[in-house]
Amino acid sequence: xxxxxxxxxxxxxxxxxxxxxxxxxxxxxxxxxxxxxxxxxxxxxxxxxxxxxxxxxxxxxxxxxxxxxxxxxxxxxxxxxxxxxxxxxx
Amino acid sequence: xxxxxxxxxxxxxxxxxxxxxxxxxxxxxxxxxxxxxxxxxxxxxxxxxxxxxxxxxxxxxxxxxxxxxxxxxxxxxxxxxxxxxxxxxxxxxxxxxxxxxxxxxxxxxxxxxxxxxxxxxxxxxxxxxxxxxxxxxxxxxxxxxxxxxxxxxxxxxxxxxxxxxxxxxxxxxxxxxxxxxxxxxxxxxxxxxxxxxxxxxxxxxxxxxxxxxxxxxxxxxxxxxxxxxxxxxxxxxxxxxxxxxxxxxxxxxxxxxxxxxxxxxxxxxxxxxxxxxxxxxxxxxxxxxxxxxxxxxxxxxxxxxxxxxxxxxxxxxxxxxxxxxxxxxxxxxxxxxxxxxxxxxxxxxxxxxxxxxxxxxxxxxxxxxxxxxxxxxxxxxxxxxxxxxxxxxxxxxxxxxxxxxxxxxxxxxxxxxxxxxxxxxxxxxxxxxxxxx
Numbered sequence: 448x449x450x451x452x453x454x455x456x457x458x459x460x461x462x463x464x465x466x467x468x469x470x471x472x473x474x475x476x477x478x479x480x481x482x483x484x485x486x487x488x489x490x491x492x493x494x495x496x497x498x499x500x501x502x503x504x505x506x507x508x509x510x511x512x513x514x515x516x517x518x519x520x521x522x523x524x525x526x527x528x529x530x531x532x533x534x535x536x537x
Numbered sequence: 538x539x540x541x542x543x544x545x546x547x548x549x550x551x552x553x554x555x556x557x558x559x560x561x562x563x564x565x566x567x568x569x570x571x572x573x574x575x576x577x578x579x580x581x582x583x584x585x586x587x588x589x590x591x592x593x594x595x596x597x598x599x600x601x602x603x604x605x606x607x608x609x610x611x612x613x614x615x616x617x618x619x620x621x622x623x624x625x626x627x628x629x630x631x632x633x634x635x636x637x638x639x640x641x642x643x644x645x646x647x648x649x650x651x652x653x654x655x656x657x658x659x660x661x662x663x664x665x666x667x668x669x670x671x672x673x674x675x676x677x678x679x680x681x682x683x684x685x686x687x688x689x690x691x692x693x694x695x696x697x698x699x700x701x702x703x704x705x706x707x708x709x710x711x712x713x714x715x716x717x718x719x720x721x722x723x724x725x726x727x728x729x730x731x732x733x734x735x736x737x738x739x740x741x742x743x744x745x746x747x748x749x750x751x752x753x754x755x756x757x758x759x760x761x762x763x764x765x766x767x768x769x770x771x772x773x774x775x776x777x778x779x780x781x782x783x784x785x786x787x788x789x790x791x792x793x794x795x796x797x798x799x800x801x802x803x804x805x806x807x808x809x810x811x812x813x814x815x816x817x818x819x820x821x822x823x824x825x826x827x828x829x830x831x832x833x834x835x836x837x838x839x840x841x842x843x844x845x846x847x848x849x850x851x852x853x854x855x856x857x858x859x860x861x862x863x864x865x866x867x868x869x870x871x872x873x874x875x876x877x878x879x880x881x882x883x884x885x886x887x888x889x890x891x892x893x894x895x896x897x898x899x900x901x902x903x904x905x906x907x908x909x910x911x912x913x914x915x916x917x918x919x920x921x922x923x924x925x926x927x928x929x930x931x932x933x934x935x936x937x938x939x940x941x942x943x944x945x946x947x948x949x950x951x952x953x954x955x956x957x958x959x960x961x962x963x964x965x966x967x968x969x970x971x972x973x974x
Contacts, residue, residue, distance in 0.1 A: 465614035485614055493680040500676065 448502060453524040456501035457517055460494035461486075473517055480516040494520070504528060551791035554723045555800035555959065558637020558786035561900045562629040562738065563887040564600035564779055569636060573904045573912075577932040581886045581915045583762040583777055588742040595758045596747050598765040600779025600888030618681040619694060620659030621780070622740035626691040627698060629784035630734055637786040638798050639732065641699050648731035649701035651692045652721045654714030656891025656946075657739045659686035660746035667745075695734055703730050708892070711946025712852065713809060715782075715895025716954040720807040722787045731792055737892035738782030747778070750891075753947055755856050766889070767916045768853030768882040769860045769924040776855040779888020783900040790959075799959070802903040805939070806839025806955035808832075816949040817858060821923075822869075824862035828951040829869035832941065835953035836870075841939055843871040846878055846955075848911050848935065850898040850942040851926075853882030853889065861923045863943065868925075879911045881929045886915040895944035899954065902940040906958040911935050 454473070461469035466484050473479070481491055491514070495506045498520075504527050506520070514520045560568060564582025565575035582600040591597050602625070610628035611619065619627075634641065641649060663686035669677040684690060689707045696705050704725045708714035715737040722733035741747060750756055757775035759765035766777035793800045812827030836843060851863055867875035883901040884894040901912055911933045920928060942954045 463617065465612065465617045467613060489618070489680050489684065490614070496676060496680060 448528045450525060452502060453521060453528060456498045457494070457521055457524070459501050460497035461517065463497045464490040464493050477518060478516070482515070498524070551789065553790040554726055554787060554804040555790045555793050556785050556802045556804060556903055557788055557793045557798055557800050558633040558635070558639055559783060559801060559900050559903055560629045560632030560636055560785070561781070561783045561897055562602065562605060562625055562632070563781040563897060564602050565886055567605050567629075568632055569900070569904060572900070573908065576883055576886060576901065576912045577910060579913050579915055579931065581762065582779065583765060583886070583888065585762065586742060589744055594744055594747070595751065596756050597760040598757065598762045598777050599742050600777065600781070600886070600890070601742060602781045615694070618685060620662035620685050620690065620740060622655070622657065622659055622738050623685070623691040623694050625738035625740060625780065625782060626653060626736070626784060627694060629736065629738060629782060630695055633734070633736070633784040633786055638796070639786050641701070644731055646700050646702040648703055648729065649699065650704040650722065650725040650730040650733040651696045651701050652704070652706050652708070652718050652725065652733055652735050653692045653695070654708040654710070654718045654737040654892035654896065655688045655691065655739070656709070656711050656714065656893070657741035657746050657749070658688045659690055660749065661740060661743035662686050664743050664745035691738065699734070701734070710950045711948070712889070712891055712895045712944040713946040713950035713952035715892040716807065716899065716942060716944045716952040717809055718896065719787065719804050719899065719954055720809070723804060723807070726787070726789055732786060732788045734784065735787045736782060736784035737896040738784070739890040739893035740780045741778055741890065742780055750778070750947070755854060755859075757855065763917065766855050766885055767918055768851065768855045768885055768914060769864070769920050769926065769928055770855070770916055771919045771921045773855040773857060773860065773921065776853075776889040779890045779894070781887065781890070781897070782893030783897040785899070802906050803957045803959055804954070805957045806835045806837070806841065807953065808834030808838060809950070809952045811949045812951065813949040816945070819858070821858070821861045821865040824858060825865035825869055827949065828863065828866035828943065828945060828953070831951045831953040832866060832870035832943070835941070835955050839939070839955040839957065841955060844874050845939045846871060846874065846941045847937045848902070848905060848940050849878055849880045850902050850940065851880050851882050852943045852945045853884060853914070854945065855889070857921065859945065860921060863945075864924055864926055876925050877927055879929045879933065879935060880926045881911055882914040883912050895942070895952070898942050898944070899956065902942050902956050906937050906940055906956065909934060909937055911937070
């Protein structure tokens with residue numbers, strides 16, 4: 448699973464909680480936090496649920512507590528996806 | 538009796554409870570001026586339901602709100618987390634604050650209360666998520682189901698948006714809640730609250746929401762909007778529901794005066810009763826007793842005599858036995874005056890929508906007192922033989938000092954609210970034209 452697939456899942460999650468033009472927002476403001484976007488803790492859980500829908504990677508609620516930005520979530524997804532890719536390749 | 542006496546009945550007493558801002562949000566228009574103009578013109582907002590396909594559903598007609606820009610009051614991040622009923626509440630409250638010239642930043646957050654009433658809650662939101670559950674599984678259910686569908690959601694979102702930290706609550710008792718919310722606000726004002734956001738909205742136009750009330754047998758299944766809801770009419774077919782409602786700012790007369798704002802009306806008296814199974818007794822005297830008791834107590838608490846009532850805003854269930862009970866209650870509580878006092882049911886134009894239409898009746902009554910006009914009941918056809926009342930069917934100028942508003946809820950709730958014209962009433966156009974002096 449490549450980065451663009453994971454990014455698309457993250458964008459779908461942000462759109463689901465009402466962040467319009469999420470792809471452009473992330474491109475223009477790579478360091479933007481959920482607080483900047485007015486996305487509260489429930490919103491982050493909703494984003495995680497949509498990401499799981501899109502790419503099958505579940506982020507436990509407990510892990511979400513430490514992920515305060517879309518970039519942090521993307522890094523987390525990349526970290527989780529990498530071993531999956533390796534396992535799939537072997 | 539559920540209540541203790543309210544201050545009031547004497548107009549501008551410092552501790553009188555007054556309505557300082559109001560905002561109807563209805564199928565015939567939103568904001569006081571637009572709603573009132575449409576109402577007195579006899580406009581009906583009843584039409585074929587378009588919010589869902591009624592092909593296989595028995596209810597065909599409702600009052601739908603189309604002209605409100607909800608996106609202006611609720612951004613998309615909040616829209617995905619709220620039911621339409623909450624969005625109505627947020628939008629109407631913005632209008633009510635502007636109408637009352639209220640800047641909440643000038644109030645102590647602990648002195649601002651939020652008290653709404655709700656009959657249908659966020660059923661449309663809930664139905665959508667339950668559908669997602671059964672078709673796509675638990676992971677497809679929105680996390681916002683946890684905060685959007687239940688009755689307290691509107692009160693909660695209002696308090697979050699406006700930073701209120703005072704008394705909060707929601708009254709869930711069908712239509713009666715729309716009036717009882719004002720009594721609860723009066724209690725809050727007596728115990729330290731400075732200003733209360735009060736009112737009710739509903740958005741029950743989804744199959745599940747309507748199914749919840751189908752069992753009462755009172756929802757009209759007629760398909761012609763012109764005749765589907767005829768309160769006090771011969772052979773009335775039940776009531777038509779709708780969406781929308783009204784929100785208000787309520788405070789003490791002294792608070793309103795200190796802000797330099799003229800109050801719309803005085804909340805002079807209220808009483809509520811519950812009569813259980815007797816509510817639908819075949820004997821109209823028994824079915825009427827609880828409502829009559831509420832009327833009598835509300836007038837006593839307002840310091841008003843039965844003959845002081847200048848206009849009655851009736852519940853108008855549009856069902857033979859309930860209509861007859863209401864007529865009988867007016868006779869029991871007001872005596873001969875009950876047969877001659879003007880009676881009106883503005884909700885014939887905007888739907889009888891649980892708590893929201895009772896709150897909307899308060900707005901209509903306040904505007905009637907301001908304009909000195911009884912708004913009409915938008916119905917046609919003969920009245921029931923037992924309807925020995927003066928039902929107003931075209932707008933009627935009248936000298937109005939005291940208005941009586943009635944509401945009844947499924948299962949036995951009765952509520953009566955007495956509103957009075959302030960001794961120095963606000964000019965009828967000031968609030969609308971000058972929201973931000």
